[in-house]
Amino acid sequence: MSVAENLNCVKATLKEGVELVAVSKYHPVEELQEAYDAGQRTFGESHVQEMVAKHEVLPQDIRWHFIGHLQTNKVKYMASFVSLIHSVDSLKLMKEIDKQARKVGRRIDVLLQLHVAKEETKFGFSPDEVLAMLDGEEWRAMQGIRIVGLMAMATNTDDEGQIASEFGAVKGLFDVVKSRFFAEEPSFKEISMGMSGDYMVAQEHGSTLVRIGSMIFGDRDYGKPFAV
Numbered sequence: 001m002s003v004a005e006n007l008n009c010v011k012a013t014l015k016e017g018v019e020l021v022a023v024s025k026y027h028p029v030e031e032l033q034e035a036y037d038a039g040q041r042t043f044g045e046s047h048v049q050e051m052v053a054k055h056e057v058l059p060q061d062i063r064w065h066f067i068g069h070l071q072t073n074k075v076k077y078m079a080s081f082v083s084l085i086h087s088v089d090s091l092k093l094m095k096e097i098d099k100q101a102r103k104v105g106r107r108i109d110v111l112l113q114l115h116v117a118k119e120e121t122k123f124g125f126s127p128d129e130v131l132a133m134l135d136g137e138e139w140r141a142m143q144g145i146r147i148v149g150l151m152a153m154a155t156n157t158d159d160e161g162q163i164a165s166e167f168g169a170v171k172g173l174f175d176v177v178k179s180r181f182f183a184e185e186p187s188f189k190e191i192s193m194g195m196s197g198d199y200m201v202a203q204e205h206g207s208t209l210v211r212i213g214s215m216i217f218g219d220r221d222y223g224k225p226f227a228v
Contacts, residue, residue: 002034003031003034003035003038003216003217004034004035004037004038006215006216006217006218007020007022007035007038007039007040007216008038009215010212010215010216013200014203014210015203017208018203018207018208018209018210019042019208019209019210020040020042020210020212021042021043021044021065021067021192021209021210021211021212022035022040022042022043022044022212022213022216022217023043023044023045023046023067023195023211023212023213023216023217024043024044024045024054024213024217025044025045025046025047025050025068025213026050027213027217029054029057029058031217032054032058033058035216035217036058036059036062041061041062041063042062042063042065042083043062043063043064043065044065044066044067044086044211044213045064045065045066045067045068046066046067046068046069047068048066048070048074048077048078049077051064051066051078051082052077052078055078055081063083063084064078064081064082064083065082065083065084065085065086065209066078066082066084066085066086066087067086067087067151067192067211068087069087069089069123070085070087070088070093072092072093072096075093075096075097075100076100076103079097079100079101079103079104079106079108080104080106082108083109084108084109084110084111084148084190085097085108085109085110085111086110086111086113086151086192086209086211087111087113087123087151088110088111088112088113089112089113089115089123089124089125090125091133091138091139094110094139094142094145095138095142097110097144097145098142098143098144098145099144100144101144101145102143102144106144107143107144107145107146108144108145108146109145109146109148109187110145110146110147110148111147111148111149111150111151111190111192112125112130112147112149112150112151113125113150113151113152114126114127114130114150114151114152114170114173115152116152116153116154116166116169116170117152117153117154117155117156117166118155118157118162119155119156124151124152127169127173130150130173130177131176131177131180134177134180134181146187147182147188148187148188148189148190149174149188149189149190149191149192149208150170150173150174150177150190150191150192151191151192151193151209152166152167152170152192152193153193153195154166154167154193154198154201154202160198160201163198163201164201164204164205167193167194167198167201167202167204167205167206167207168205170191170193170205170206171191171205171206174191174206189208190208190209191206191207191208191209192207192208192209192210192211193205193207193209193210194207194210194211194212195210195211195212195213196212196213196214196215199211199212
């Protein structure tokens with residue numbers, strides 16, 4: 001099936017109010033353009049250099065979401081155009097995004113990344129760390145960022161019960177954070193969780209953003225650099 005057909009099949013499985021982030025890393029711009037022509041406007045990338053290169057040649061109304069682990073020294077390259085950063089996993093990174101956003105006169109939307117998976121390789125705040133950081137005052141002074149929700153990845157497992165438990169824990173923490181810190185902020189409404197293998201479970205636990213790549217674009221060729 002074509003990219004457009006795959007895209008429409010995925011969209012048909014989404015609940016009302018759930019936005020699809022088409023994960024396009026390592027895929028050529030021709031495939032992104034096909035998805036764009038089929039109506040997709042939100043794309044997710046996890047390498048800053050690749051996202052910048054694609055941004056320069058693809059339609060300017062695309063909403064670019066950064067979904068990978070972000071190094072502070074790379075923030076400046078995308079500060080002028082990124083729509084949402086899913087992977088904010090430290091106060092240090094928040095400070096750098098704030099700094100670079102103010103330099104270009106923007107306020108960048110961000111999600112706080114939680115580490116709930118039973119894997120050491122995942123980045124993110126623990127639930128206690130998120131609450132402790134939000135209890136502090138530093139983030140409140142940041143005029144260049146706006147915290148609009150949480151992001152998490154479940155453990156890479158076939159145990160659907162474990163995945164459901166982890167996603168449920170994220171939704172529970174989201175509700176706590178919303179009521180304690182953002183009760184008067186309608187913009188704090190996003191929960192980014194769920195990928196190709198587990199997005200149906202994520203939707204059942206309140207996800208508003210699902211990050212899906214292989215079901216739309218097929219398998220990535222990691223041995224070949226992306227083509228712009």
